[in-house]
Amino acid sequence: MDERTTSDPAIRTEGLTRRYGQTVAVRDLDLSVPRGSVLGLVGPNGAGKTTTIKLLLGLARPTAGRAEVLGFDAITQSLEVRRRTGYAPENDAVYGWMTVRDALDFCRGLYPTWDRERAGRCLDLFGLAAGQRVAAMSRGMRRQLALVLAVAARPQLLLLDEPTEGLDPDRRRDFFGVILEDVAADGSTVLISSHQLHEVERVADRVAFLRAGRLVREGSLDSIKETERQVRVVFQGAPPPDLAAWPELGRAHAEGRTWVLAVRGDLHAVLARLRALNPFALEVVERNLEDLYFSLGREADGDAHPPSAD
Amino acid sequence: MSGAEGDRVSEREDVWLRVNPGSGVPIYLQLVEQLKTAIAAGVLEPGQRLPSVRDLAVRITINPNTVARAYQELERLGLVTSRAGRGTHVAAGPPPIPEAERRRRLREAVERLLLEGRTLGFSDDEIRRAVAGRANRAAPEPEEGG
Amino acid sequence: MPIRPLLIKELREARWKLFTAGLVMVALGAVIPATHGFVVGLLEEVPLPPALLPQVQAQLRDVTTYLWANWPAKNLYQTLVVAALVFGAGALAPEFGRGTAVFLFSRPVTRRAVVLAKFAVGVAGLALAALAGTLALDLTARAVLGQGVPWTFYAALVPATAGASVVYGIALWFSARGDDGLRAGVWAALAAAALSVPSWVPNLQVASVYVHMTARPLFLEGRFPWLEVLGLAAVTALLVLASARALEGRDV
Numbered sequence: 001m002d003e004r005t006t007s008d009p010a011i012r013t014e015g016l017t018r019r020y021g022q023t024v025a026v027r028d029l030d031l032s033v034p035r036g037s038v039l040g041l042v043g044p045n046g047a048g049k050t051t052t053i054k055l056l057l058g059l060a061r062p063t064a065g066r067a068e069v070l071g072f073d074a075i076t077q078s079l080e081v082r083r084r085t086g087y088a089p090e091n092d093a094v095y096g097w098m099t100v101r102d103a104l105d106f107c108r109g110l111y112p113t114w115d116r117e118r119a120g121r122c123l124d125l126f127g128l129a130a131g132q133r134v135a136a137m138s139r140g141m142r143r144q145l146a147l148v149l150a151v152a153a154r155p156q157l158l159l160l161d162e163p164t165e166g167l168d169p170d171r172r173r174d175f176f177g178v179i180l181e182d183v184a185a186d187g188s189t190v191l192i193s194s195h196q197l198h199e200v201e202r203v204a205d206r207v208a209f210l211r212a213g214r215l216v217r218e219g220s221l222d223s224i225k226e227t228e229r230q231v232r233v234v235f236q237g238a239p240p241p242d243l244a245a246w247p248e249l250g251r252a253h254a255e256g257r258t259w260v261l262a263v264r265g266d267l268h269a270v271l272a273r274l275r276a277l278n279p280f281a282l283e284v285v286e287r288n289l290e291d292l293y294f295s296l297g298r299e300a301d302g303d304a305h306p307p308s309a310d
Numbered sequence: 311m312s313g314a315e316g317d318r319v320s321e322r323e324d325v326w327l328r329v330n331p332g333s334g335v336p337i338y339l340q341l342v343e344q345l346k347t348a349i350a351a352g353v354l355e356p357g358q359r360l361p362s363v364r365d366l367a368v369r370i371t372i373n374p375n376t377v378a379r380a381y382q383e384l385e386r387l388g389l390v391t392s393r394a395g396r397g398t399h400v401a402a403g404p405p406p407i408p409e410a411e412r413r414r415r416l417r418e419a420v421e422r423l424l425l426e427g428r429t430l431g432f433s434d435d436e437i438r439r440a441v442a443g444r445a446n447r448a449a450p451e452p453e454e455g456g
Numbered sequence: 457m458p459i460r461p462l463l464i465k466e467l468r469e470a471r472w473k474l475f476t477a478g479l480v481m482v483a484l485g486a487v488i489p490a491t492h493g494f495v496v497g498l499l500e501e502v503p504l505p506p507a508l509l510p511q512v513q514a515q516l517r518d519v520t521t522y523l524w525a526n527w528p529a530k531n532l533y534q535t536l537v538v539a540a541l542v543f544g545a546g547a548l549a550p551e552f553g554r555g556t557a558v559f560l561f562s563r564p565v566t567r568r569a570v571v572l573a574k575f576a577v578g579v580a581g582l583a584l585a586a587l588a589g590t591l592a593l594d595l596t597a598r599a600v601l602g603q604g605v606p607w608t609f610y611a612a613l614v615p616a617t618a619g620a621s622v623v624y625g626i627a628l629w630f631s632a633r634g635d636d637g638l639r640a641g642v643w644a645a646l647a648a649a650a651l652s653v654p655s656w657v658p659n660l661q662v663a664s665v666y667v668h669m670t671a672r673p674l675f676l677e678g679r680f681p682w683l684e685v686l687g688l689a690a691v692t693a694l695l696v697l698a699s700a701r702a703l704e705g706r707d708v
Contacts, residue, residue, distance in 0.1 A: 038373050057562050059708040083564040093559035097469065109461030110563050176371045184364035184374040201331035205375040222336040222379070229334075281425045286334025 008071040010035045010157050010189035015065030018051050025051040027213040038183060040200030041193040042293060043210035049193040050090055053159050057087060070156055086150030090161035092142040096135035100128050103149060111153035119152035125174055139166035151182050158190045176203050201289040209296050216296050228292055231261045233274055234281040327370055337372055341380035349389055349400055356402040462573035474581040477539045481589030488526045489597035519601050524675050527593055528612040533669040536586055536620040543578040544627025545641030552635040557708045571700040578624055583617045612671035615681050618688035619669030623648055625695025632702040
């Protein structure tokens with residue numbers, strides 16, 4: 001088998017575009033996901049998350065652009081991609097007539113890297129019995145089965161589409177435990193599309209915001225948090241007249257007497273400059289993923305900023 | 311895999327390591343702060359081995375890269391030492407935080423306190439008295455919530 | 457390319473369909489010899505034009521002719537065509553309708569391998585069902601009429617199955633384009649009906665799949681229709697490849 005160098009990114013897309021008639025599901029997507037990272041793919045419904053994943057797996061064909069997965073072309077070398085990729089689709093897709101054992105047997109024969117022992121451990125953790133029929137399972141159990149099938153092949157890349165829908169909190173934790181173990185043990189790359197922003201925030205080290213098929217922002221979660229900080233300030237009198245011209249600042253808006261300033265440049269420089277004005281109150285606002293999600297969404301709707309990497 | 315000692319350490323970690331992903335503070339910084347506190351408070355003793363990146367990541371369900379980044383930051387601060395193949399250990403001796411850094415952090419804490427107090431409508435004098443009263447007490451009360 | 461898990465999956469998924477087809481074939485095969493006496497008696501009471509009478513009676517009294525006329529020349533191929541339509545139409549479209557296509561095609565298998573596995577299981581099922589029916593015919597004839605069927609009945613299974621795979625291929629092609637097995641079946645049945653047009657025109661019978669399925673040269677001349685079988689196999693191969701192509705160009 002032809003192994004690509006591990007310095008290639010796990011996923012690289014260039015101008016990836018997919019149209020369905022008049023609608024553009026994915027628009028000119030340039031994405032690069034380094035190996036060993038956990039990428040959270042977040043965005044509202046219809047943002048193109050599922051289509052992106054399907055394009056990576058060769059389940060859908062791009063209208064324009066190209067995608068490379070683990071160093072293989074997503075279309076011409078799709079089989080090589082799928083050999084090394086575990087995928088838990090958004091909808092429960094495992095055959096209803098299969099039992100857990102049938103599903104495992106089916107997949108074991110297809111993946112040369114299948115790990116029986118890991119499959120067994122995951123089943124035990126989730127409390128899935130080998131004789132259970134898929135048709136008789138709850139939504140959550142099917143999600144767990146899909147994950148077991150995906151990780152037991154010891155994939156180099158895991159693609160998880162809304163993986164925790166229908167899971168209770170305890171199971172979610174177990175679920176992510178399995179994924180993280182996979183990442184830590186094998187250095188696998190993981191892409192999780194999710195609405196559960198707090199979950200993404202916990203397990204992901206990178207995040208990509210999609211909106212209307214477009215990549216709004218992508219990069220390391222920590223550095224996005226660090227560069228998307230805001231400062232809340234209450235001036236003694238009127239704000240300095242040249243505030244809008246400060247190079248380190250992005251948007252500034254007032255809520256009553258309180259000004260909220262988006263800091264794009266060096267935070268400490270901004271703080272020093274503001275402190276010199278002897279403000280009544282000065283505070284750094286740390287923003288979590290949900291805050292960023294909404295503010296980047298607003299920016300995208302206004303089409304204010306091009307996507308930028310960290 | 312951690313040995314017997316590692317397991318003993320790990321059980322204690324679950325008690326004091328609390329990551330709050332919903333806060334805007336990057337998770338690696340939360341980890342750094344909590345590990346610093348644990349070292350300062352003696353929960354982690356000099357020479358004690360920290361759990362491996364993988365163990366800790368799986369146990370508290372966060373990304374291994376985040377844990378690794380926190381350990382790197384602690385090492386940069388001189389609080390832990392790590393040698394290839396031997397894991398990460400709490401550094402012996404007092405943590406050498408530079409004087410300027412200590413002052414900067416204290417100033418930030420005071421600013422936060424002042425802002426909170428003023429927002430609640432206290433005068434600077436009242437805030438000063440509250441701080442002084444608190445400092446005179448022998449032991450701090452446990453914090454509420456998580 | 458690991459094709460074994462695909463074959464096992466298709467076999468298990470189709471097992472009730474295969475079983476039903478086998479059962480229908482066995483029932484039909486057993487009924488034909490068992491009702492021979494009844495049919496002969498019935499026809500002797502029907503007033504036939506005197507010119508035709510000796511010919512019809514001779515045909516009826518000759519057991520082999522009677523069995524051939526009712527099995528390879530009639531029930532066997534008709535049942536095979538219906539079963540091939542059902543199997544072929546149900547092969548791919550329901551994978552999309554049920555949403556299992558996402559699971560199947562995200563595994564490391566090519567779409568062509570999936571199509572080939574489905575085809576192999578479907579056609580093997582058709583052949584086995586036809587064999588079971590012919591065995592039932594043979595055994596019942598031995599028990600009731602005191603004589604079995606000659607080898608030509610078994611040899612006739614080959615052109616019958618080859619023709620059935622053409623029909624299967626047509627149904628498969630429609631199935632590769634839709635989400636609904638029933639709808640694919642209806643379209644395939646219309647196409648299959650259109651295929652019967654050449655059998656009504658004497659000069660065009662060479663183009664009729666169904667005429668070839670009845671293996672006439674075997675009965676009339678004792679000659680195995682090699683050329684016809686090869687022709688049917690070639691048409692089948694084209695249809696299966698076209699189905700695989702249609703599937704490969706499709707978004708899941």
